[in-house]
Amino acid sequence: MMNVPLLEIHNLEITRKIQKSELSLIKGINLKVARGEIVGLIGESGSGKSLTAKAILGLLPESVKVSEGSIMFKETNVLTQSKKQRYSLLGKQMAIISQDYRGSFTPYIKIGKQMVETIQSHSSLSKKVAKQKAFDMLGHMDLPEERIYNSYPFQLSGGQVQRAAVATIMALQPSFIICDEVTTALDVINGEKVMNYIDMIRRMTNCGVLMITHDLTQAFKRTDRLYVMSQGEIVEEGPTKEIRRLPTHAYTKSLYASLLPLPDKQRETSARRVVDL
């Protein structure tokens, strides 16, 4: 059906066992992402953004567990699926682009070979077509295709490895992408390039994107809707335009104020600048 969300989290709670009691790390999380939509999840450090992402992907650490709720992805509650079923969603269905790209490639195999193997393991493409696809994606990431393709990860800069990792994920064209602090790990220009590219893929493939960030300016600029998390709960949500116009929760207001640490007159100009982004 057209209007069933791609992803719908209902009343999610994640707890950690401490001796005999359960400590709630996130609770009462309700969140939706439609096809083609880019949704922001914003909040201070430790508010529960990563745990939410890991729960969606089935990558929660052993020390915590989902104690309540459902995560519907394409109308199936993934929480009832086996580990194997959930792993099989990763790559083609769901993908994460994270700030921690170091584990994306095996150190002793050339980037190109790893890209081709990943593309082939998720499709029936021939080696030649997979290689072409890898080249195209590296080009889109503004990387020198030939050199990156023939390099080992340790021969490249951190930023190049991350963009190569993004290129690999993009080659799979997942239906749902989580971007976890993508712009934090990269310098401004590369962060913008990666986000622009994700945006282009979204328009081409109509995938849904959940963008995790603590950068309010990026969230304002990029997202259609926003969820604000604080201390394990969603404290504010709505269309980005509305939150930008009138943040209501104290935490959102404080984030907003931190964008504008200026005297009143300058603050007005600066606020206009933020809104104009």
Ligand SMILES: Nc1ncnc2c1ncn2[C@@H]1O[C@H](COP(=O)(O)OP(=O)(O)OP(=O)(O)O)[C@@H](O)[C@H]1O
């Ligand atoms: N493996 C774990 N075991 C126990 N507690 C955890 C674990 N991972 C996270 N937590 C706790 O859960 C809460 C939410 O953490 P989470 O990593 O989701 O925050 P975050 O919003 O992503 O923060 P950041 O922006 O710093 O990445 C924190 O109190 C954290 O200490």
